[in-house]
Structures are given as structure tokens and as C-alpha cells.
Amino acid sequence: MTTTILRIDDGELASLAVDASGPVSARRALGAELDAAADVLVLGAADGGTGPDRTAAAGFLLALTRRVVVVPVVGGQQHPINVARAVATLALLHDRRIGVAAQDPALLGVLARLWESWPLDSVVADVEAGVYVDASRIRRIVHPSSPIGGPLTVPVAADDTPPTLLVSPGRGAGGGPAAAEPTAADAGDGVELVLDLGSIPLWRRGRPARDGSGPARSARRVLGLGASVPVAEGVPAFDGAGSAEQV
Amino acid sequence: MGRPTDRRTLVLGANVYDYGTDAGAWRAPGEDPLRPFRAEFWRDTARTAERAGLDAVFLADTPGLSSNPAIRPMRQLEPLAALAVVAAETEHLGAIATVSTSTTDPVELSRRLLSFGAFSGGRFGWNVVTGVTGPAVADFGFTAPPGRDDRYARAEEFVDAVAAFLAAVRDDTDYRHDGPLFAARIPRDRLGVDPAVRALLPDAAPLVVQAGGSPRGRALAARSAEAVFAAETVHAGALANAEDLRRRAAALGRPAPLILPGIHLVVGSTEAEAEERFTLIHERGPEGNLLRRFSAMFGIDGSRLDLDAPAEEELARLATDPEATPVGFRTAIAAYGAAGGLSVRQLLRYFAGFGHQLFVGTPERLADIMTEWLDSGAADGFNLLFDTNPWGLREFADHVTPVLRARGLLADAPGAPFARRMREARR
Numbered sequence: 001m002t003t004t005i006l007r008i009d010d011g012e013l014a015s016l017a018v019d020a021s022g023p024v025s026a027r028r029a030l031g032a033e034l035d036a037a038a039d040v041l042v043l044g045a046a047d048g049g050t051g052p053d054r055t056a057a058a059g060f061l062l063a064l065t066r067r068v069v070v071v072p073v074v075g076g077q078q079h080p081i082n083v084a085r086a087v088a089t090l091a092l093l094h095d096r097r098i099g100v101a102a103q104d105p106a107l108l109g110v111l112a113r114l115w116e117s118w119p120l121d122s123v124v125a126d127v128e129a130g131v132y133v134d135a136s137r138i139r140r141i142v143h144p145s146s147p148i149g150g151p152l153t154v155p156v157a158a159d160d161t162p163p164t165l166l167v168s169p170g171r172g173a174g175g176g177p178a179a180a181e182p183t184a185a186d187a188g189d190g191v192e193l194v195l196d197l198g199s200i201p202l203w204r205r206g207r208p209a210r211d212g213s214g215p216a217r218s219a220r221r222v223l224g225l226g227a228s229v230p231v232a233e234g235v236p237a238f239d240g241a242g243s244a245e246q247v
Numbered sequence: 248m249g250r251p252t253d254r255r256t257l258v259l260g261a262n263v264y265d266y267g268t269d270a271g272a273w274r275a276p277g278e279d280p281l282r283p284f285r286a287e288f289w290r291d292t293a294r295t296a297e298r299a300g301l302d303a304v305f306l307a308d309t310p311g312l313s314s315n316p317a318i319r320p321m322r323q324l325e326p327l328a329a330l331a332v333v334a335a336e337t338e339h340l341g342a343i344a345t346v347s348t349s350t351t352d353p354v355e356l357s358r359r360l361l362s363f364g365a366f367s368g369g370r371f372g373w374n375v376v377t378g379v380t381g382p383a384v385a386d387f388g389f390t391a392p393p394g395r396d397d398r399y400a401r402a403e404e405f406v407d408a409v410a411a412f413l414a415a416v417r418d419d420t421d422y423r424h425d426g427p428l429f430a431a432r433i434p435r436d437r438l439g440v441d442p443a444v445r446a447l448l449p450d451a452a453p454l455v456v457q458a459g460g461s462p463r464g465r466a467l468a469a470r471s472a473e474a475v476f477a478a479e480t481v482h483a484g485a486l487a488n489a490e491d492l493r494r495r496a497a498a499l500g501r502p503a504p505l506i507l508p509g510i511h512l513v514v515g516s517t518e519a520e521a522e523e524r525f526t527l528i529h530e531r532g533p534e535g536n537l538l539r540r541f542s543a544m545f546g547i548d549g550s551r552l553d554l555d556a557p558a559e560e561e562l563a564r565l566a567t568d569p570e571a572t573p574v575g576f577r578t579a580i581a582a583y584g585a586a587g588g589l590s591v592r593q594l595l596r597y598f599a600g601f602g603h604q605l606f607v608g609t610p611e612r613l614a615d616i617m618t619e620w621l622d623s624g625a626a627d628g629f630n631l632l633f634d635t636n637p638w639g640l641r642e643f644a645d646h647v648t649p650v651l652r653a654r655g656l657l658a659d660a661p662g663a664p665f666a667r668r669m670r671e672a673r674r
Contacts, residue, residue, distance in 0.1 A: 014365075014441030021368030021447065024338055050441050052362035059331030060366040063286065077355050081386050082310070082325075089328035093286045118312075125273075125280035130531070132273060132280075135317035140382055148386045153312045153323045154284075237382060238315045 003222055004210070005070075006038040006203035010051030013044055015205075017052050020060050031064030036212030037203055039222050042070045046103050046167050046197050048077065055086045062094040066216040068223070070099045070165060072197075075107045081148055084114040088154045091162050092120075096218035099163035105191045108164040110148055112190030113141045113232040117151035119158040139234030151237045159227040163219050166191045168198070192225055256658040257621055257651065258474075258505055258628030258672060260303040260343060261296050261643075267635035268511050269599060270319045271531030275635040282637075283324060289332040292637050296333075296340055299644035300657040303341030303372065303665065304333050305456075305476070305630055310350040311383020318533055327363055334367040341665030343372035343456055348401055349379040350387045353408035353429050354422070358439055360453045361413065369450030369664030374476060375457050375467075377402045399463040404428050406455065406471045416440045417448045454666045457504070460575015460602075469495035473670060474505040476630050478575040478602040480583035486625040493674065502673040508620070511600030511632040513607045514642055525607045528634045529599055537595050544572050544580070544602070558584030558594040576602025603632060610647040614654055621656070627674070 008016065019030050034041065043058060044051045051057070054071045055078065061069055073083050083100070090098045102108050122137035133155075140149040156162075220228065265283040266272035273280050282288040296304050306326040316323070326344035334342045344363070346356060364371040377398035384392050393401070404426045415422035415438060422433040444451065457464065457472035468475045469492055479485035485508055493503040513528075515521030542549030547565040562581050579602045584594040597605045606613055620626040633639025651657045661668055 011441060011443075014443040017362065017365040018443050018447070020335070020366045024336070027335055048439055050439050052365060052441070052444060053359040056327060056331070056359050056362035056366060059328045059363075060335055063332045063335035077352075078359070079350065079352075079387065081383070082350065086325045086328050089325040092284045092324070093289070093328065093332060123281065127274045127276075127280050130274060130533070131317075132320050133317050135315050138312070138316070149382065150386065151312050151382065153309075154325070237312065238317070 003040060003224065004038040005040040005042065005200050007042040007197065007200045008044070008203050010044050010049040012203065012205070013051040013057055016061070017057070020064070027064055032212060033205075033209070034061065034065035034067055036209035037207065038067065040068045040070060040219075041065075041203065042072065042101065042197065042200060044072055046072050046074075046101065048074050055083065055090075058090055058098060059086075062090055062097060066097070066214075068097045068099065068217070068219045070101050070219070072101045072167065073107065073111075075102065075104045080107060080110045081114060081150065081152075084111045084150075085152050085154065087111070087162050088115060088152050088156045091156065092154055095216045096157060096160050096162070096220070097216060099165060099219040099223065101165040101167045101195065101197070103167060105166050106145065108166060109190035110146050112161065112164050113143055113146075114148070114150045114152055115156040115161045116158065116230045116232040117141050117149070117234065117237075118155040119230070120155040121158065123155055135238045136236055138237045140237045141232050141234045143232065149234070158230050160218055160220055161228040163192050163223050163225055164190050165193045165195045167195045189231065193223060254655045255621060257617060257656050258507060258669065259301045259657075260305040260341075260507060260628070260630040261292075261301050261640055262305040262307055262476075262509065262630045262632045263292055263636055263640075264307055264632060265321055265323055265636070267528070267639060268601065268632040269528045269634035270533060270536045271528045272635040273320050274531040275528055275638055278635070278638065283329075286332050288637065289329055290336045292640060293333040293336040293340060295637055295640050295644050297337045299640065299648045300652065301340065301631075302628070302669070303343050304330065305343040305372075305374065306330055306345060307374075308345035308347075308376075310347045310379055311381050311386065313381040313383070319536065327359070331363070331366070334370055339370070339661045339665065341370045341372055341454070341669070342367060343374050343454070345374040345376055345458075347376045347378055348405040349377055349393060349398055350383065353405050353424075354412055354431065354433070357409045357412040360409070361416065361440060361444065361451055364451035364453050364666070365444045365447045369447065369666045371451075371666060372454035372456050372474070372669070375402060375406060375455060375472070377459065395461060395463065399459075399467060401428055403467055406467070410471070412438075413448070413452050416445050419445065450664045450667050452666065454669050458575075460573065460578060464575065465492060466495070468492060468504055470499050470501070472504040473673065474507055477506055477508045478573075478579040479508040479625070480579045480604045481586045482620060482623070482625055484579075484582050485620065486623055489625050505627040505669060505673055506625075507628050507630045508626050509600070509603035509630045509632055511603050511605050511634065512613060512643075513634050513639065514610050514613060514646055516609065516646070518608055521607045521609065525599075525634065537598055540601070541595055541598050544577055546572060552591050554592040554595070555590050558589050558591045561591050573602065579603070599634075600632065610650045613647060614650045614656065617651070617656065618654065627672070
């Protein structure tokens with residue numbers, strides 16, 4: 001089965017915000033339309049653009065559709081740890097149906113490592129024994145190229161982390177000269193796929209729809225990626241000392 | 248019985264706090280211990296809050312894992328991500344997200360808040376906090392936790408910058424902010440907001456909520472907040488603070504913010520049933536947790552506390568003025584101990600509501616308290632903290648809402664979007 005990827009450009013994303021601001025019935029109809037549109041929806045462009053904030057848009061669209069969304073993130077805008085936390089929360093709430101895209105492989109590396117700071121399977125949740133989590137597995141990530149180490153406030157499934165896509169803005173995205181296409185050589189730690197955003201067809205309202213009844217599947221499965229394998233180094237975040245232990 | 252048309256009605260929010268406000272919340276009998284991780288939890292919360300006649304779901308937050316979840320899991324989910332589910336599921340309910348000014352940039356956050364306001368149809372609020380603690384301090388580029396004065400200096404300039412950005416979008420003019428921390432100019436064609444979103448202003452601009460109880464926090468509220476999530480435990484003190492805030496706002500030529508004290512509540516059909524319900528969750532909290540939190544908040548050595556001594560004297564004897572702890576909560580709890588002549592042990596039980604009013608009792612008695620605070624001007628409504636979610640919220644909807652409706656304390660089905668409705672409800 002082929003995987004259909006469509007991109008929702010900034011103007012269309014803004015019009016979706018207007019639609020989503022209507023009654024619940026309008027939002028449900030929008031969700032059904034998105035379900036029938038594609039397997040993967042990329043929100044906005046690789047640069048800042050004029051569309052609604054992509055993490056905010058992803059929060060609403062994931063609540064409405066069963067499809068996968070890919071959120072382009074731009075370095076120097078939202079703080080990486082805030083992005084990592086928002087995407088981790090959305091992954092947890094929405095069947096891991098979210099991935100991130102960026103032009104900067106280093107940014108993707110920071111995000112991917114932060115998703116290893118608190119593995120979901122460390123959460124024991126034994127109500128009778130009163131044991132919530134094996135806190136020894138919550139780590140502050142240590143990496144020579146970034147001082148940002150977390151841990152995040154939410155656990156992430158270690159084998160099903162949000163996919164990271166290295167993108168170029170692509171020809172035709174802004175009408176300017178074509179950016180260099182990313183190559184496999186650009187892909188470093190944390191980069192799992194390379195994608196030319198300019199080659200992805202745009203989604204338009206009223207575009208011929210497919211059968212939208214398929215089940216929700218995680219972003220990794222839809223994008224044909226295998227299980228993620230933790231690689232980051234870290235140190236225990238809670239060592240038994242300090243006020244953070246108390247409350 | 249119909250509601251008298253001139254009766255002021257309550258503004259009510261539910262501060263969901265993931266599992267709930269009690270440290271034993273995640274272990275609530277019969278509930279899924281991983282429930283906040285599922286979208287259905289937030290959908291159910293949203294529907295129940297709307298059915299209960301509440302105005303908003305509110306989410307407290309700290310940016311970063313500030314305490315060990317092995318002791319008490321809380322403030323886990325990123326608020327905007329969780330509240331998007333709440334807004335998507337409802338028609339009228341507002342969603343108020345806590346976001347710290349110490350861990351964000353005003354232009355980036357303005358765009359994000361405005362986007363949320365647009366998608367929600369003008370049903371969004373921003374609870375402005377200033378804190379950053381734990382490992383997050385280093386992640387956000389600080390060498391040490393910023394002190395209160397630094398945090399508030401940043402917050403004051405931050406809210407001005409956000410207001411300026413939203414005004415520039417609304418008026419389709421250049422953004423210009425001059426200040427020591429965030430000076431910037433952005434031409435109107437590079438504001439990064441689509442005209443379709445601009446057209447949703449002013450309702451898409453977030454309701455500005457503020458929660459700080461220090462003198463600097465109260466000054467910030469008077470000049471920029473549209474609602475205040477207050478920590479008040481004693482009616483006389485709440486009334487004095489409310490009147491002070493209204494005077495300060497009036498002096499600045501602004502409508503007074505809506506004043507919404509927090510109230511941690513457990514209801515039962517009798518006092519005994521409520522007490523039993525309170526204990527059911529509370530006894531599941533970690534051993535000694537309340538004493539540790541209490542000691543940490545007052546910056547004192549818990550082992551030196553005489554639990555049977557009068558709380559007022561013990562706090563005067565031991566308390567310092569720790570920079571990093573919240574003034575509003577400390578003042579509220581100390582005031583309650585003094586007003587009731589409580590021992591440390593008695594005050595510790597009350598501290599189950601952290602710095603907020605703790606109510607354990609019947610719906611009728613709760614409605615009496617709410618009526619007294621509303622009619623006297625001590626409050627415009629309340630931010631409700633349930634010991635465990637969604638259980639406590641469901642009990643409220645089933646047992647308290649009918650009493651409030653019968654007394655005419657809840658507004659009829661709302662027409663205007665949440666943010667506009669709240670702005671119009673200000674005194």
C-alpha cells in the first residue's frame with residue numbers, strides 16, 4: 001500500500017483554523033475530510049511563514065483526524081525543549097501520530113535525544129503498591145553539542161518516538177532559488193528520513209477523497225520506519241538530594 | 248424557580264491538574280492510573296465541565312520536571328497540547344493554559360497563543376506565570392534560578408510586548424517594542440499572521456490571567472490581567488485583597504480583573520460522607536508528603552515543628568522569607584491558621600489544598616460559601632481544584648451544579664465566545 005503525503009500550506013492552515021473555530025459538528029466534518037485526504041499531512045512550510053503556529057495547529061488537527069501530522073519546526077523560534085515537550089505530549093495523547101520536520105539536523109538531534117529522557121515503560125503505575133515510576137530511568141541527557149538535557153515532563157515510548165524528517169524548502173515553496181537538496185550525508189544523529197517538501201503535493205479543499213475509514217496508526221508505522229532505538233547518553237535526573245525530591 | 252435577571256452569576260473554572268490536586272489522586276480506586284495520557288480523559292473532562300456549567304478548564308504548569316514523579320506525578324502534559332483536545336470537544340467552554348514568561352519569547356508565544364485562540368473560536372486564556380525550576384533552569388539558559396524581582400521584571404515587559412504584538416496584528420501595523428529585554432521591530436508584512444486569523448481578533452486574543460500573590464505579582468495583575476487566580480483562604484482577607492486590586496486597576500483606568508480564588512473541594516451528600524470521600528483519596532498520598540511540602544513552602548526545617556503547638560506561633564518562630572517560594576500561598580495558609588487558632592497538625596490537614604481554600608462538605612454548604620464570597624465582592628467566581636480527576640469533577644456536575652442552578656448562581660447557556668464573555672463580566 002502506498003503512503004499518501006500531502007502538505008497543507010499556510011493559507012489553507014489559516015482557513016482550517018477558521019473552520020475549527022465553528023461548532024463541534026463543523027470540526028467533526030473537518031476531521032472526516034482530513035481522514036479521507038491522505039495518510040500524512042505536513043502542516044505549513046519549512047520556514048516561519050504566515051500560517052498558524054504548527055504545534056498549536058497539530059494539537060487541534062490531531063484531535064479531529066486519525067491521520068498522521070508532521071510539524072515543521074524552525075530553529076530560533078519556539079525553544080527546542082518546549083517543542084520537544086509539546087510533540088511528546090501530542091504523541092502520548094494521539095496514538096503517536098506525529099512527526100517533526102526541520103532544515104537543521106542539529107535541531108532534530110536535540111529533539112530526538114530529549115524524547116529519550118523519560119521512557120514510557122519506566123511508568124509502573126502499580127496502584128496497590130503505590131509505585132508510579134522507576135525514577136532511576138528518568139535521565140538528564142548529556143551531549144557535547146547541546147546544553148539542553150531535560151528531562152521532559154512526559155514519558156515517551158522508547159521504541160516508537162516521533163519520526164524526525166530533514167527537509168529542504170524545495171523548489172516552488174517560495175519562488176526563490178532552489179535550496180540544496182538534503183542528502184543522506186546530511187543525516188546525522190536523530191535524522192530518520194530526508195524529504196523534499198517542494199515535491200509534496202498540496203492539499204486543497206474539495207480534492208478527490210479516498211476511503212477515510214482506515215485505523216489510526218503511529219507515524220513510524222505509516223512512514224515505514226522500524227522501532228526506534230535509544231542512543232542518547234544521560235545521567236539520572238533524581239539522585240535522592242535536593243528540594244525536587246520533596247514535593 | 249427562575250433566576251432574578253440582575254443576579255450576578257459565578258465564573259467557574261476547573262483547574263484539572265492532570266490526576267488531581269491531592270497527592271494520592273493517581274491511585275484513585277477504580278480509575279486508570281495512566282488516564283491523563285489518553286485523549287479520551289481530556290474529552291471526558293471537557294464534556295463533563297461543559298455539562299457542569301463551568302466556564303473554563305484551567306491547566307496549571309511548570310516548564311520542566313520540577314519534582315520527582317515517583318513521589319507525586321503532576322503537571323506532566325504540555326498545557327496547550329492537552330487543552331486543544333478540550334477545546335475541540337466543546338462548544339462554549341474556555342481553555343486556560345499556564346505558560347511561563349521565563350521560558351518563552353514574547354513574539355513566538357504571541358503567535359502561538361493567537362493561533363490557539365483562532366482554532367478555539369475565541370475560547371482561550373493565558374495564565375501568566377514567571378517561574379522556572381529544577382533542571383529546566385539550565386535548559387532555558389539561566390545559570391541559577393532567576394529571583395523574584397528578575398522574573399517579574401521580565402514578566403512585566405513580556406506582557407507589554409505580547410499586547411503590542413497583538414495590537415500590531417489587529418491594526419495591521421508594524422510591531423515595535425522598546426525595552427531592555429525584548430526590543431524588536433517587525434514590519435507589518437512580516438508579522439507572520441494570516442489575514443483570516445487577524446479577522447478573528449479581538450476574540451482570538453487570549454484572556455490574560457495572572458496568579459502571583461506577591462506585591463509585584465499583584466501589581467502586574469492590576470495593570471495587565473483580565474482575571475486573577477487568587478490564593479485566598481479567609482473571607483475577610485480575600486475581600487480586602489479584592490478591593491485593593493479593584494482600586495489599583497481603577498487607578499490605572501482599567502476594568503478590574505475577575506477575581507477567582509482557588510478552592511480545593513470534596514463534596515458528599517452529608518458532612519460525614521464528604522469526609523470519608525476526602526480520606527479515601529488523601530490516604531493514598533505518599534507518607535509525610537504534606538509535611539515536606541509545608542516545610543518546603545515556608546522554608547523551614549520540618550523536624551523542628553511542634554505539631555501540637557499553635558500554627559501561628561510556630562510559623563513566626565521558624566519561618567524565613569525564602570526567595571523561591573510563592574508568597575501568595577504562604578500568606579494564605581498562614582492566615583488560615585491564625586484566623587482559626589489552629590495547631591500545626593490541624594493546619595497541615597488543611598494544606599491538602601496547598602495554598603488554596605480546602606472545602607470538604609455538602610453541596611449546599613459549598614453553595615452558601617460561594618454565595619457569600621460572590622455577593623460580598625470577595626470573589627467573582629472560583630477556580631475549582633478537585634482532589635482527583637475526573638471523579639471530583641463528575642461529582643461536582645452531578646451534585647453541586649443542580650444546587651447552583653437552583654439558586655440562580657450559574658449563567659444561562661452562553662452566547663458570546665469565552666474570552667469576550669469574561670471581558671464583559673468584569674466589574
